[in-house]
Amino acid sequence: MPEPASTPNLKDQTIADFGEQWTAFRENPDYYGSAELLADLFGPLLSLDDIKGKTVADIGSGTGRIVNMLLDVGASRVIAVEPSAAMRVLKENTIARADKIEYLALAGDQLPSDLDLDCVVSMGVLHHIPDPAPVVRAAFKALRAGGRCIVWLYGYEGNETYLSLALPLRKVTVLLPHKMLVALSYILEIALTTYIGLCRIFPLPMRSYMRGVLAKFTREVRRLTIYDQLNPAYAKYYTRAEAEALLSEGGFADVQLYHRHGYSWTVSGVKPT
Structure with missing residues (x-):
């Protein structure tokens, strides 16, 4: 939406x-x-x-x-x-x-x-x-x-749970300066990597994407992926x-x-x- x-x-x-x-x-x-x-x-x-x-x-x-x-x-x-x-x-x-x-x-x-x-x-x-x-x-x-x-x-469709978290967060992150958003991406990448690990065990939301795509990315690219979700003025x-x-x-x-x-x-x- x-x-x-x-x-x-x-x-x-x-x-x-x-x-x-x-x-x-x-x-x-x-x-x-x-x-x-x-x-x-x-x-x-x-x-x-x-x-x-x-x-x-x-x-x-x-x-x-x-x-x-x-x-x-x-x-x-x-x-x-x-x-x-x-x-x-x-x-x-x-x-x-x-x-x-x-x-x-x-x-x-x-x-x-x-x-x-x-x-x-x-x-x-x-x-x-x-x-x-x-x-x-x-x-x-x-x-x-x-x-x-x-x-x-x-x-x-399929992103309803994710969007319930991401959209409120974006209201803040689109206002952050670049360096602060990079720092936040480092913190959230730790949580993301942990979630990917849990998806290998449990049938959690977005499991297919986590295991089939994000798990194959380097940690640097995962930080970029988070930044990319939180940075642009419009999505x-x-x-x-x-x-x-x-x-x-x-x-x-x-x-x-x-x-x-x-x-x-x-x-x-x-x-x-």
């Missing part, structure tokens, strides 16, 4: 928040930056083989994690779209493959319409955009006929109906959903021919 817009410049504040976040948390080690995790994000909606030889845009590239994943699985060219100060980190983390990347220091809704893309991906980004509809429309226009858009979103947790409507109302056909680990939504749609 959406959090209320508290300032008229919420979009700009969220972009600034992520610029600070990705400048501080620059690395994408091990499983966190792997093709295995990309396959988990796509689920049954898109095969990694479907990326081979394709031109793909990544909306909200941050530190270049998804860009590198896409190139790892064979994308021929990636359009990396990032509006924040993280662009510098993105370029540093992908410098060895810069000949296959076009860097666009733009918001997603400014994606050029003449790219004739095979695919547009946006993993964990649209739920931080107060009005994502213009971004979806821009993705639609940038795709070739028959091209695919696939996005990953925070989900509401929305989508219901199934809202997630489906996001692409269907943007003109996409054959919209399919995957309830990833029972807590988030991966949504895929095709631009009609």
Whole structure:
């Protein structure tokens, strides 16, 4: 569900928040930056083989994690779209493959319409955009006929217990300065690691995600995951109906959903021919 817009410049504040976040948390080690995790994000909606030889845009590239994943699985060219100060980190983390990347220091809704893309991906980004509809429309226009858009979103269903704790906490943490939030993330990571251990024994909430994803992250990445939940000025947790409507109302056909680990939504749609 959406959090209320508290300032008229919420979009700009969220972009600034992520610029600070990705400048501080620059690395994408091990499983966190792997093709295995990309396959988990796509689920049954898109095969990694479907990326081979394709031109793909990544909306909200941050530190270049998804860009590198896409190139790892064979994308021929990636359009990396990032509006924040993280662009510098993105370029540093992908410098060895810069000949296959076009860097666009733009918001997603400014994606050029003449790219004739095979695919547009946006993993964990649209739920931080107060009005994502213009971004979806821009993705639609940038795709070739028959091209695919696939996005990953925070989900509401399955997260009710978590949200009862996280949303009240976010009312405070979005106001904290960076260093204080980093310190809080260190403390909460200890609790998270303990909870992951308990999930190995007991059928606790979000057990699948804890064991299948977070347990594979380094402790540094777990701290980043906590920071990422508590930092951005805006975050929305989508219901199934809202997630489906996001692409269907943007003109996409054959919209399919995957309830990833029972807590988030991966949504895929095709631009009609």
